[in-house]
Amino acid sequence: MRFFSDNAAPVHPAVLSAIAAADDLDTAYDGDRWSKQLDARFSALFDTEVRALWVPTGTAANCLALAALCPPHGAVVCHRDAHIQNDECGAPEFYTHGAKLMLADGDGAKLTPDTAGAVLSLARYDVHQQRPHALSITNATEYGRVYTAAETAALGALAKERGLGFHVDGARFANAVVATGAHPADLTWRAGVDALSFGFVKNGGMNAEALVFFDPALAEATLFRRKRAGHLLSKGRYLAAQLLAMLDGDLWLDCARASNAGAALLAAAAGDRLIHPVEANEVFLRVTPDEAAALRAQGFDFYDWGPGEARLVVSWNQREDALRPLADAIAAL
Amino acid sequence: MRFFSDNAAPVHPAVLSAIAAADDLDTAYDGDRWSKQLDARFSALFDTEVRALWVPTGTAANCLALAALCPPHGAVVCHRDAHIQNDECGAPEFYTHGAKLMLADGDGAKLTPDTAGAVLSLARYDVHQQRPHALSITNATEYGRVYTAAETAALGALAKERGLGFHVDGARFANAVVATGAHPADLTWRAGVDALSFGFVKNGGMNAEALVFFDPALAEATLFRRKRAGHLLSKGRYLAAQLLAMLDGDLWLDCARASNAGAALLAAAAGDRLIHPVEANEVFLRVTPDEAAALRAQGFDFYDWGPGEARLVVSWNQREDALRPLADAIAAL
Amino acid sequence: MRFFSDNAAPVHPAVLSAIAAADDLDTAYDGDRWSKQLDARFSALFDTEVRALWVPTGTAANCLALAALCPPHGAVVCHRDAHIQNDECGAPEFYTHGAKLMLADGDGAKLTPDTAGAVLSLARYDVHQQRPHALSITNATEYGRVYTAAETAALGALAKERGLGFHVDGARFANAVVATGAHPADLTWRAGVDALSFGFVKNGGMNAEALVFFDPALAEATLFRRKRAGHLLSKGRYLAAQLLAMLDGDLWLDCARASNAGAALLAAAAGDRLIHPVEANEVFLRVTPDEAAALRAQGFDFYDWGPGEARLVVSWNQREDALRPLADAIAAL
Amino acid sequence: MRFFSDNAAPVHPAVLSAIAAADDLDTAYDGDRWSKQLDARFSALFDTEVRALWVPTGTAANCLALAALCPPHGAVVCHRDAHIQNDECGAPEFYTHGAKLMLADGDGAKLTPDTAGAVLSLARYDVHQQRPHALSITNATEYGRVYTAAETAALGALAKERGLGFHVDGARFANAVVATGAHPADLTWRAGVDALSFGFVKNGGMNAEALVFFDPALAEATLFRRKRAGHLLSKGRYLAAQLLAMLDGDLWLDCARASNAGAALLAAAAGDRLIHPVEANEVFLRVTPDEAAALRAQGFDFYDWGPGEARLVVSWNQREDALRPLADAIAAL
Structure with missing residues (x-):
């Protein structure tokens, strides 16, 4: 059983069905009757007028968002363990034409107003340095932690005070919504967020993410940038x-509830082995090489995450009965 | 019935089935067992060792290819009606970091050694100009014309003589193969082609194109560029x-045969109205506004293509019986 | 005697003296007492509030201006013989991060509302093409022609109507001012110009050009771009x-008067050999290879400018008595 | 008396004389008889065949060098206090089209094989991260420390082992040569250095730095990049x-000897106040706000460098007798 990442999980049957049902000739690009519903559907979800664009990857969503918020001579404050810093091969620099990522600290890959503020205080605000233009956080984070609505709003206040755009990499936004119980609006625009990379691929989708702009004006140039980056698929439907x-019937929440619950099950079994509190669908364990080998020998695959550390990610389709053996195996180490 | 573009046609049932059948957890990105077959399968098709990468759009394929062949301070010779010049919102400039497109002439959007050579002769080859590094053609062209193997080889010889890389935008490569009856190798590497954007989306695919490098070394940096551009999808399978x-059972050729045949049917009905010889699946007609309106009144939709001109593109699924009424309507104008 | 280009002429003695006189320690970059005068001095000259930045080359001035007026996904309309298109090795694309130059026609490298309008009419204004954001002209042009205030204003009106920024490459702006007798304001902001590359190097300067923004707000981001491009010299004074x-005592006008007068002298001698009317300091002649050789044998050096054509550029320091022998030699051909 | 930075010091009289003496018409750009001597003169100095290009700023030299050594999808390892990271407004990212700077630690802004190696060990070398392609150090460093030939060679060995290009930002290279007593070759190519930004502006020059490539092949594309960046001045002579x-009569060494000696004089007076050993021409002092104010009240100006810290930079023209009062004032604090 594989716990490498939720990014390789199967596609939810409802998504496969929807794809099959979309197999009707329609206008190309985003002129079709499916694409045309996005703004309204996401506006309803967020309880405000938004612009929602599909893109095929989270990297595209993140970096189109950053390009909308930060000029080439600007800088983006993010956590030093952020996906945009470590896992996108410089896509932020590519899309922004060379903006700099300014790296801040924080437990569990979470920024705080203090840690982000400390980085901002280092900036000289003269013409010899790239000036901070944006703040980017990941919710849920790369270590499976979540920002509450209040924590997000505190960062949003900082961003506003410093004149920064505010982006959320929500590759696992669904997991954060489920974990916090917050309304999606409270984790985003009501907290000062300007743009959200709203992830679906890790949560049962195939190859569609939503890039949501809470200020519709930000979407305008992004339409050109999306095309220019080769992300305006002709069969966008x-x-x-x-x-x-x-979105139908809140499937996105159901899937995230399942993966969060699965991770909680493993966390309960892991006890003191946990490196980070388990709040979403990721579990980081302290394991010796022998212990890791023992788990693998029982058919559980996962990534080593530094010496003596293992990362296990639970996917939407790994339900309790399937996870019980792993939980038992962890408990038995 | 819609003849706007083959880029919006339905997906072939076999493709939909294959997608459903791939719905098994596997390694992310291109580490899965499907992606791992691509090099071998395309190498067999082209009768030489190639590297084949999937990307979701033709724009991504084209521009990753150009970035592999041309530095930022270089130039790419292409036809002034080329898709890379007119329809990609500057994606070539984005991916190459600012290379220049040098525009050449030629009937039916086809370059010849003479027209490409004329543009090359204008270049001064000093440090004050971007030096030509690549030649790019579209086969079949934007006007539905095809390059034969001999025509391609003549351009390949020019490219070699001038030290240029040679790229083929094959958004409708299948149509060109069918139209010419040439072996795919003769339209590419045997004619000096270094990189091919091998289109499937316009030919029954959903959102996968192949970027084929005939010099495998060219693929290495492209792997980074693909990731950096947000085109390394996690569920690449x-x-x-x-x-x-x-590729199975040459479905790609079957689909192109069908659309080429459909266009031939319309061409036969169009007679003197044809603006370009119909060699692939596109038909350009001289029509008055009234005639265009008459066709539309009968339920046939298409794009105006300049004053007094109409473009009709036949898709893989528009078979003879369905096309007959349109042919009759054209003949009756 | 060399007539290759005014860009290699000696530096005016007053400029050398000013450099020697600036050799007093002061604040670095543009914080010194000389740099701080620029805004006021150029504002006085143009009779409006401007921001004026020094840069070491015309290419830097041009491309910083274009970057201020056009986003990466935009396009700049210019003449197909413009310096920015043919002689800057893609600097516009580098500084704008890939904007496209849209090439228009016009006698003597001069755009007209008709020729620029024709190019604008070809743009589709959809997301698949880079949208025109700026218009750029060269005054005096690459063929030594000048735009009058009225001609400039007509283009400015077009730019305003189409929502385009308007840039003037004034590498030989002084020659244009002298030739037209127009007030500098009438050739720029009163005609709708947003940014001027105000050339001094071809007119007796050593390595300083002025980039003048008629909308001071445009200068803000340019300060960062200038630094980022390595053009913020530490000893900017x-x-x-x-x-x-x-600027002192209108030396710039004196120099341009001299070179224009010199060119007029040659033009009078050239008669029917002139390819373009001589309005500034450049003379384009029809000469056979033998005639060109004959001139060179008499010690006059210049560039061939295509088959049967020669370009001679008169510099500020080539005064009438020195030019008389060349005029006689041309007349005697 | 001003100790803000050597970058604002007067120009050496011999340099001013040379400028005046170059005021003879010659070929434009770098085709003149002065520019043509550079390769030979720098080759003689470095005792190997080099290519030497003038550029007007150290930022241009640094970033053209980095662009020659690192692709857009690559990374450059440098010290976190490096000029390229903190003081060039993202010029490295602009010139490399988005390469990432990977920041390493080290006392006095000096990298060691250990600290650089630690950063390299964090890189995953998969397609999801920008791969290290180059190592860049500053000699003398931003804190006035110098790398000996042996220290440089140790880093060169690391670079070679990891397949990295090796760049030295030598804005104060002269000071390092004087401080170490090493042959310039031993601080560069014999230690594995590929490219040197050889600074002259801080050492008595006006606006010319040399970019030296020890592998002449690296210079080829740089000629285009220099033009494209607007750094190919027309009056390059x-x-x-x-x-x-x-270079004549080793003036560069004389100037550096003077500024190093001046700093040594101040260092001797400063005793325990020194934050970094004084090896070149920069002095970092621990001073209270009152002490700083006291020095300023006596007419000595300098930058605060963080709380309780002052930086004083000695310029080539600040000789012993002029510095004695400052030394006395520091000693008297």
């Missing part, structure tokens, strides 16, 4: 249909 | 599966 | 001093 | 003449 299927 | 399904 | 020396 | 004047 197959992406739009995925997003709509995930 | 769903793209790889589409390509494999299209 | 030596550049500022050059500009101030050229 | 005035830059070349500065460099030649500084």
